[in-house]
Amino acid sequence: xxxxxxIVIGGGVNSLVTASLLGKAGKKxxxxxxxxxxxxxxxxxxxxxxxxxxxxNDTIKWVDSRVQDKLDLKSHGLELIQPDVVRIALDENGxxxxxxxxxxxxxxxxxxxxxxxxxxxxxxxxxxQKLAQFLEKLxxxxxxxxxxxxxxEALGMRSMLGPIRKHGTRGLVDLxxxxxxxxxxxxDEWFENELLRAAVSTxxxxxxxxxxxxxxxxxxxxxxxxxxxxxxxxAQFVKGGSGNLAKALQSSGNSAGVEVRTGVLVKxxxxxxxxxxxxxxxxxxxxxxxxxxxxxxPNNTFKHLVGPTNLNPNFNTQLNNIRYxxxxxxxxxxxxxxxxxxxxxxxxxGTIFSIAxxxxxxxxxxxxxxxxxxxxxxxxxxxxxxxxxxxxxxxGKHVLSATVQNAPYTLRNQDWSEDLKNQLTQNVVRxxxxxxxxxxxxxxTSSLLTPVDMENQFGLTEGNLNHxxxxxxxxxxxxxxxxxxxxxxPIENLCLCGPGTHPGGGLHGANGFNAAREILK
Amino acid sequence: MSYKNEFTGITQLRLSPFxxxxxxxxxxxxxxxxxxxxxxxxxELHHDNEYxxxxxxxxxxxxxxxxxYIIEGPDAQKFLDRLVTRNIKICKVGQVMYTPWCDExxxxxxxGTVQRLSENKFRITSAEPNLDWIQHNAAGMDxxxxxxxxxxxxxxLQGPNSRxxxxxxxxxSLDSLKFFWMMDTTxxxxxxxxxxxGYTGDLGYEIWMDPKDALSVWDLLLEKGKSFGITPxxxxxxxxxxIEAGLILLDVDYVxxxxxxxxSRKSSPFEVGLGWxxxxxxKDFIGKKxxxxxxxxxxxxxxxxxxxxWHELEQHYRKAGLAPGLPCTAWRTSTxxxxxxEQVGYATSGAWSPILKRYIALAHVKSEYASEGSELMFExxxxxxxxxxxxxxxxxxxxxxxxxxxxxx
Numbered sequence: 001x002x003x004x005x006x007i008v009i010g011g012g013v014n015s016l017v018t019a020s021l022l023g024k025a026g027k028k029x030x031x032x033x034x035x036x037x038x039x040x041x042x043x044x045x046x047x048x049x050x051x052x053x054x055x056x057n058d059t060i061k062w063v064d065s066r067v068q069d070k071l072d073l074k075s076h077g078l079e080l081i082q083p084d085v086v087r088i089a090l091d092e093n094g095x096x097x098x099x100x101x102x103x104x105x106x107x108x109x110x111x112x113x114x115x116x117x118x119x120x121x122x123x124x125x126x127x128x129q130k131l132a133q134f135l136e137k138l139x140x141x142x143x144x145x146x147x148x149x150x151x152x153e154a155l156g157m158r159s160m161l162g163p164i165r166k167h168g169t170r171g172l173v174d175l176x177x178x179x180x181x182x183x184x185x186x187x188d189e190w191f192e193n194e195l196l197r198a199a200v201s202t203x204x205x206x207x208x209x210x211x212x213x214x215x216x217x218x219x220x221x222x223x224x225x226x227x228x229x230x231x232x233x234x235a236q237f238v239k240g241g242s243g244n245l246a247k248a249l250q251s252s253g254n255s256a257g258v259e260v261r262t263g264v265l266v267k268x269x270x271x272x273x274x275x276x277x278x279x280x281x282x283x284x285x286x287x288x289x290x291x292x293x294x295x296x297x298p299n300n301t302f303k304h305l306v307g308p309t310n311l312n313p314n315f316n317t318q319l320n321n322i323r324y325x326x327x328x329x330x331x332x333x334x335x336x337x338x339x340x341x342x343x344x345x346x347x348x349x350g351t352i353f354s355i356a357x358x359x360x361x362x363x364x365x366x367x368x369x370x371x372x373x374x375x376x377x378x379x380x381x382x383x384x385x386x387x388x389x390x391x392x393x394x395x396g397k398h399v400l401s402a403t404v405q406n407a408p409y410t411l412r413n414q415d416w417s418e419d420l421k422n423q424l425t426q427n428v429v430r431x432x433x434x435x436x437x438x439x440x441x442x443x444x445t446s447s448l449l450t451p452v453d454m455e456n457q458f459g460l461t462e463g464n465l466n467h468x469x470x471x472x473x474x475x476x477x478x479x480x481x482x483x484x485x486x487x488x489x490p491i492e493n494l495c496l497c498g499p500g501t502h503p504g505g506g507l508h509g510a511n512g513f514n515a516a517r518e519i520l521k
Numbered sequence: 522m523s524y525k526n527e528f529t530g531i532t533q534l535r536l537s538p539f540x541x542x543x544x545x546x547x548x549x550x551x552x553x554x555x556x557x558x559x560x561x562x563x564x565e566l567h568h569d570n571e572y573x574x575x576x577x578x579x580x581x582x583x584x585x586x587x588x589x590y591i592i593e594g595p596d597a598q599k600f601l602d603r604l605v606t607r608n609i610k611i612c613k614v615g616q617v618m619y620t621p622w623c624d625e626x627x628x629x630x631x632x633g634t635v636q637r638l639s640e641n642k643f644r645i646t647s648a649e650p651n652l653d654w655i656q657h658n659a660a661g662m663d664x665x666x667x668x669x670x671x672x673x674x675x676x677x678l679q680g681p682n683s684r685x686x687x688x689x690x691x692x693x694s695l696d697s698l699k700f701f702w703m704m705d706t707t708x709x710x711x712x713x714x715x716x717x718x719g720y721t722g723d724l725g726y727e728i729w730m731d732p733k734d735a736l737s738v739w740d741l742l743l744e745k746g747k748s749f750g751i752t753p754x755x756x757x758x759x760x761x762x763x764i765e766a767g768l769i770l771l772d773v774d775y776v777x778x779x780x781x782x783x784x785s786r787k788s789s790p791f792e793v794g795l796g797w798x799x800x801x802x803x804k805d806f807i808g809k810k811x812x813x814x815x816x817x818x819x820x821x822x823x824x825x826x827x828x829x830x831w832h833e834l835e836q837h838y839r840k841a842g843l844a845p846g847l848p849c850t851a852w853r854t855s856t857x858x859x860x861x862x863e864q865v866g867y868a869t870s871g872a873w874s875p876i877l878k879r880y881i882a883l884a885h886v887k888s889e890y891a892s893e894g895s896e897l898m899f900e901x902x903x904x905x906x907x908x909x910x911x912x913x914x915x916x917x918x919x920x921x922x923x924x925x926x927x928x929x930x
Contacts (some may be wrong), residue, residue, distance in 0.1 A: 303660075
């Protein structure tokens with residue numbers, strides 16, 4: 001029978017979280033994924049024969065503990081690896097800064113650059129963790145409906161009293177001060193060493209189209225440190241690849257009777273008089289349900305599936321005003337052997353490496369996005385996932401996956417072409433070669449995903465990995481828009497659960513959890 | 522960089538395609554701004570003769586400043602049906618519908634006419650520019666929108682003799698053209714469209730043409746219309762006749778929701794007397810939900826006609842030793858209306874009706890005091906002092922001649 005209680009569109013992390021939670025609550029749920037694999041941004045797949053990669057994310061900052069517990073992800077095979085060294089900021093002369101889980105060890109690493117900065121490190125780390133605690137409470141909430149804040153909205157926000165009690169209004173004031181800040185101002189207050197200043201700033205521009213000199217990068221830095229376990233630049237690897245997170249979620253869903261269909265493209269959401277009753281597939285099949293949940297971004301959900309003619313004018317305006325502007329590219333290199341990084345031991349290879357010698361370097365790299373050109377010297381972050389997952393490549397071969405932060409979705413006066421993609425790859429290889437001598441000679445082949453490729457292959461509007469930029473004007477009750485910030489939408493029976501909703505991007509699943517809670521209300 | 526205003530061809534007021542003629546006829550050389558154009562307030566020193574042309578002969582008005590948009594394409598009907606409150610699905614080719622359109626809160630943005638030119642082609646007219654609103658709501662629809670404001674010139678020929686004049690000029694008879702319908706014809710080989718519409722509440726027509734033919738059409742009408750008393754007419758006379766007809770004017774009788782700076786300035790169609798034009802049975806249109814809710818709780822305001830009672834008015838002036846003071850042009854100053862000591866409404870435009878010999882006004886009145894016959898007090902200023910004088914809620918149109926709708930056959 002083609003009727004379900006709930007249809008979930010999209011098979012990414014949040015979609016699977018919502019589907020599984022609703023399944024557990026006794027609903028008859030079907031998940032429809034257009035691609036052949038579930039996982040979305042948590043996909044692990046072969047990019048060239050014999051070489052696997054984590055398509056977008058090699059690491060996970062946090063997985064919502066409510067999701068882990070409720071869906072019992074451990075027993076469904078999720079295993080998170082927490083490396084001792086979470087990140088290494090590469091120095092051209094081999095004097096790298098290693099960020100450890102232990103703040104004291106990080107301070108020791110910083111000491112070779114600046115004693116003063118080493119002394120300031122623990123204070124800074126605590127300061128950021130303190131501010132992130134406010135967000136942690138906020139992220140578990142459904143945003144209030146503005147502008148009508150009443151008693152029920154105020155009561156709904158009561159969990160915020162915890163951190164306020166703990167850190168006082170001083171903490172709240174600090175939060176309001178840091179969130180709109182730009183990176184150079186923040187690090188001016190703490191550090192003198194340029195490599196460290198840049199390495200800290202990279203957290204502020206993660207997956208953002210701006211450079212560190214943009215206001216509001218302070219918020220993005222805090223967003224990266226929610227539930228970070230007190231670890232700056234916290235990173236966790238999923239054993240077997242990021243795709244295993246999706247697999248664990250699917251397995252949990254299956255045990256709750258959730259049906260997952262892949263290779264099923266939804267053509268439209270059926271809306272009449274502001275109410276939706278089902279969906280129509282690309283092959284013409286219709287499926288009915290009491291509730292439709294979309295894990296797609298707002299643009300795809302509303303403009304493509306619902307259609308602007310079914311939306312009221314204000315909401316259409318709000319949708320037009322969402323900024324996407326994807327600017328991160330991914331390159332996967334198939335290597336004939338393990339690359340060597342001077343100053344990094346073999347045991348330390350299982351971490352994230354960043355190449356950002358100075359804040360100015362990051363800003364100049366971001367300029368290329370601003371002006372729509374290829375970055376000559378982009379900000380590159382990379383991992384060697386084959387070190388942790390031997391099945392990513394065999395026979396001593398390896399995979400290096402790089403996130404190139406500054407690849408504009410829209411190029412000035414030209415479109416992305418194979419030629420331009422090759423040029424970008426070469427620019428990235430040139431940057432890597434400076435830190436990994438002989439790197440280019442190890443490359444067997446490579447695969448580049450530009451923001452345009454991400455849009456075409458993964459349905460990410462403008463290739464934005466967060467389904468809308470993580471900026472203060474697209475935060476909380478303004479995410480994705482003021483009229484749809486409570487997971488419900490102006491269309492009756494249509495909800496959102498993807499990263500386009502509060503609390504935004506990442507593989508944490510908090511959006512999916514909050515959405516399921518609202519649906520079950 | 523200096524911030525001095527620099528006027529360019531675009532910032533200057535436009536001249537209508539008829540300006541060559543109207544500018545020479547305009548004796549007082551008094552012009553008003555209308556939709557970015559210079560528009561004549563009256564052609565003679567006083568508008569009396571022009572007013573009586575509307576009611577007893579035929580008045581020729583340049584209405585080119587109206588904003589006009591062409592909506593064309595397979596989704597044109599669907600689009601307009603969603604945009605406006607009238608049911609466009611039943612609008613036949615050659616038919617015209619007067620309609621308001623609302624924002625999603627059910628507040629009126631503008632009002633105008635929708636002409637169905639062909640199955641998939643419509644022209645919509647409006648008082649103010651609406652291109653942005655039209656384009657915004659056309660997202661995802663298969664149609665094209667063309668701003669026709671400067672590519673079509675228009676004249677209104679209004680008054681009891683207007684049909685005779687057109688029959689003398691046009692190659693086809695207008696005898697069977699019904700109220701709110703339109704037809705294509707030619708004036709000496711010049712193609713024109715004629716709609717039986719207007720803003721006077723009288724027998725009348727509006728003639729739509731290519732701007733390049735504007736002067737020829739003007740000359741033909743004046744020549745053939747001379748024996749019928751055709752009279753170039755300005756906005757002062759029009760304003761009186763539209764009040765007699767009970768027709769509202771944007772920015773005078775209501776504020777477009779688009780530029781109301783406070784909520785209370787916005788009006789729903791029910792609150793400006795256009796409830797009849799809201800088709801709630803229609804599937805979905807912009808503002809429907811809000812209007813449904815408003816209907817359920819009952820609109821707060823009504824829009825009514827009032828008549829200021831002559832006897833008491835005269836007495837007020839007599840006490841001051843004056844003859845009754847009557848407005849010689851239509852006024853548009855908001856004027857309070859009281860019930861007892863409470864202000865229960867305000868009149869937004871009023872005039873002495875020369876043909877009815879009554880002092881009339883259009884007013885917003887709280888629903889509970891708005892029924893026909895309801896007696897209110899109208900604020901009047903006699904020799905610098907405020908007085909209250911009785912006014913009665915009456916039916917509109919104040920003036921509604923049978924000839925407005927009838928056909929000779």
